[in-house]
Amino acid sequence: MSLGRLLRRASSKASDLLTPGSGGSRAALDGEIIFSKNNVCVHPTEPLPGLAEHHPGYLCVHMEKDEALGTTLILTWVPNSRIQRQDEEALRYITPESSPVRRAPRRRTRHARPPRPAPAPGEEEEGEGEREREGDGDGEGEAEAGEGQSGGPVVQEAGGGGGGGGGGAEDEGSCDLSADEVSRDSTLGSDSDTFSSPFCLSPVSEALGESSGSVFLDNESREMCDESMTHSASSASSLDSHAPCLENSQSQSVRWEEQQKVLALEQLCGVFRVDLGHMRSLRLFFSDEVCTSGQLVIASRESQYKILHFHHGGLDKLAEVFQQWKSCRETQLKEQASDEKTCMQFSIRRPTLPSAETHPEERLYRRLDVSAWLRHLNHCGQVEEEYKLRKAIFFGGIDPAIRGEVxxxxxxxYSCDSTSEEREAWRLQKRAEYQEIQQRRLSMSPEQHNEFWRKVQFTVDKDVVRTDRSNNYFRGDNNPNVETMRCILLNYAVLNPEMGYCQGMSDLVAPLLSEVQDESDTFWCFVGLMQNTIFISSPRDEDMERQLMYLRELLRLMQPRFHQHLTQLGEDGLQLLFCHRWVLLCFKREFPDAEALRMWEACWAHYQTDYFHLFICVAIIVLYGEDVTEQQLATDQMLLHFSNLAMHMSGELVLRKARSLLYQFRLLPRIPCSLHDLCKLCGPGMWDSRYIPAVECCGEHADSQSCPYGGTAGEPSPRPPPTPGEGKKGSKTRDIFNFRLELRF
Incomplete structure (x- = not known):
């Protein structure tokens, strides 16, 4: 029996299970897949030249237990390119660990498999139709689903490679699926005794790893990907002696460039996975009269949206799933006439919103270890889905063993788009630049050296010998690592004479050197820290004042009682002297090294904000500042209170609270214009839209008569216009964008 036949049977069975009042109705199992659909498209928000507008993928919805909702729905979309590369991590997204169809993997002997001949022009559609007829007809015995050692079914391809399936030996349990062999829209049953999902980590997923063909790609795409994945450079002598080989190499080079475009596209359209129970609303726009095709728009509580395009039907089946979910309520649209059905809207009902004490995604991410890090790299060494990596680091941190790599x-x-070879070449180039900088320092004239010693070297020499002496890497007399740290700081002052050196920089360089353990690499990492991040030690008064202004506004918004106490203390209180050291030294004097470095990583991840260190400051005040307001401490007493807390606070507790505060901040429907910069630099991540809350003018502006963000006192600023090109995807898509701009979900 073909896999398509199995899926259609499972679809029929699952439909009975989900239909109220049916004889076979029962409660859904935790992890049960209740909807699946292939060739659901995502259209990149930033089109890339030379690539199609459509980016197809596989979508599924499965059940999970939820404390507030009872059961929630997890929606996952995985691009076909990830499935084609047999990415087991991507497959795990659409078959969770709790799924009843998962099986323990089995070892099997791998057999050689002859390549499938390319179809002649005009034969491709016929071949697909033939496979479909074989799957739907009576000849189900050609490919049986047999029980393996683990009890899971083994699915073999119906009508395999040339010769009507008898062209060569197949791996046991292997499957080479085309788009037509998977049902266009299906709801999958949970009877694991008779059906196994095509994405379980079991015999079938093992077969996916052994199969040489692509999954869910047409023949042309499959050939392109297979050739590009196996592409290798030919020797010059071979190219000169064989002209046909030259043409073939050029063709492979073109296909290799196409694959790189696909990888670049995945940076914009990677795996999309959300808990629908945490969303605000769902809206379905139908593009045909029978209401099967169209767009699904998912709106988060932060008013970000994602559009999934159903070009080949299936949207009506998904609408039935939403109608049967008790936490989903269909709402009537005022603009829609009663005699037409062009759109459906569902609101997510939650008994209570997620607790304000913790971020709803807290504890979902483990520490990034070696195996998890390698899963983020493709075969070229490029980081795939940078946003996902940063999110994992934000919540889980990094294993100390791989900090030097990450x-x-x-x-x-390093750029996340760089390959391993490009990074090695980059290191050699930057090492040469570092040697040039050091040579400039060592070749100073006596007058220049005296001036440099007075302004820079004298202070550096005093600081480095007392920095991180408890760290084994710097412990002991005449430690060469201390001298390396000294050289890095002196060379940085030569590279950036305007910045020079200020006390505290050694506290930032020391952890970098102890983890990276290479002088040149550490130097350039420190340059990146000082140039490209806001979370820095800066001697400039304007930088510090801007950070303190943001912090005062955050306290006024999220901790009004403490802010009121500061206001009563006058100008001295509003200077926030107690937190200057927090910002300048990046909490390194407030927490043990292990906890401080964990905070650094969370800030460097730039997840949802570039100013996460300010939320850490607010978290410290929320958790440990109650005595300040209760006892009405004066400015000097408040400074002493927080100084005495150094090394006595829980870094993990502070981090959890800071993530919770960030989550609450991003749920605010309006923010003061003074805090606009806290979210303007953040990218959309896996969403199609950025986080753009309404902005209120908080008062007068020195350089202009009106608010620079277009707002007036007490009134939100007007919505930004659609970005260029948003109206080119059809009338239904324009409706989606208009809906977003007018109602904000």
Whole structure:
């Protein structure tokens, strides 16, 4: 029996299970897949030249237990390119660990598999139709679903490689799926005794890893990907002696460039996975009269949206799933006439919103270890889905064993798009530049050296010998690592004479050097820290004042009682003297090294804000500042109170509270214009839209008569106009964008 036949049977069975009043109705199982659909498209918000507008993928919805909702729905979309590369991590998204169809993997012997001949022009559609007829007809015995050692079914392809399926030996349990062999829209049953999802980590997923063909790609795309994945450079002598080989190499080079475009596209359209129970609303726009095709628009509580395009039907089946979910309520649209059905809207009902004490995604991410890090790299060494990596680091941190590998990416020394070979070439180039900088320092004239010693070197020599002496890496007399740290700081002052050196920089360089353990690499990571991040030690008064202004506004918004106490203290209280050291030294004097470095990583991740360190400051005040307001401490007493807390606070508790405060901030429907910069630099991540809350003018502006963000006192600023090109995807898509701009979900 073909896999398509199995899925259609499962679809029929699942439909009975989900239909109220049916004889076979029962409660859904935790992890049960209740909807799946292939060839659901995402249209990149930033089109890339040379790539199609459509980016197809596989979408599924499965059940999970939820404390507030009872059961929630997890929606996942995985691009076909990830499935084609047999990415097991991507497959895990659409078959969770709790799914009843998962099986323990089995070892099997791998057999050689002859390549499938390319179809002649005009034969492709016929071949697909033939496979479909074989799957739907009576000849189900050609490919049986047999029980393996683990009890899971083994699915074999119906009508496999040339010769009507008898062209060569197949791996046991292997499957090479085309788009037509998977049902266009299906709701999958949970009877694991008779059906196994095509994405379980079991015999079938193991077969996916062994199969040489692509999954869910047409023949042309499959050939392109297979050739590009196996592409290797030919020797010059071979190219000169064989002209046909030259043409073939050029063709492979073109296909290799196409694959790189696909990888670049995945940076914009990677895996999309959300808990629908945490969303604000769902809206379905139908583009045909029978209401099967169209767009699904998911709106988060932060008013970000994602559009999934159903070009080949299936949207009506998904609407039925939403109608049967008790936490989803269909709402009537005022603009829609009663005699037409062009749109459906669902609101998510939650008994209570997620607790304000914790971020709803808290504890969902483990520490990034070696195996998890390698899963973020493709075969070229490029980081795939940078946003996902940063999110994992924000919540889970980094294993100390791989900090030296990951930190250069966070500090922008390495580009996430760079390959392993490109990074090695970049290191050699930057090492030569570093040697040139050091040579400039060593070749100073006596007058220049005296001036440099007076302004820079004298202070550096005093600081480095007392920095992180408890760290084994710098412990002991005549430690060469101390001299290396000294050289890095002196060379930085030569590179950036305007910045020079200020006390506290050694506290930032020391952890970098102890983790990266290379002088040149550490130097350039430190340059990236000082240039490309806001979370820095800066001697400039204007930088510090801007940070304190943001912090005062955050306290006024999120901790009004404490802000009122500061206001009563007058100008001295509003200077926030107690937190200057927090910002200048990046909490390194407030927490043990392990906890402080964990905070650094969370800030460097730039997840949802570039100013996460300010939320850490607010979290410290929320957790440990109650005595200040209760006892009405004066400015000097308040400074002493927080100084005495150094090394006595829980860094993990502070981080959890800071993530919660960030979550609450992003749920605010309006923010004062003074805090506009806290979210303007943040990218959309996996969403199609950025986080743009309404902005209120908080008062007069020195350089202009009106608010620079277009707002007036007490009134939100007007909505931004659609970005260029938003109206080119059809009338239904224009309706989606208009809906977003007018109602904000």
């Amino acid at each position: 930190w250069p990416f966070l500090l922008r020394y």
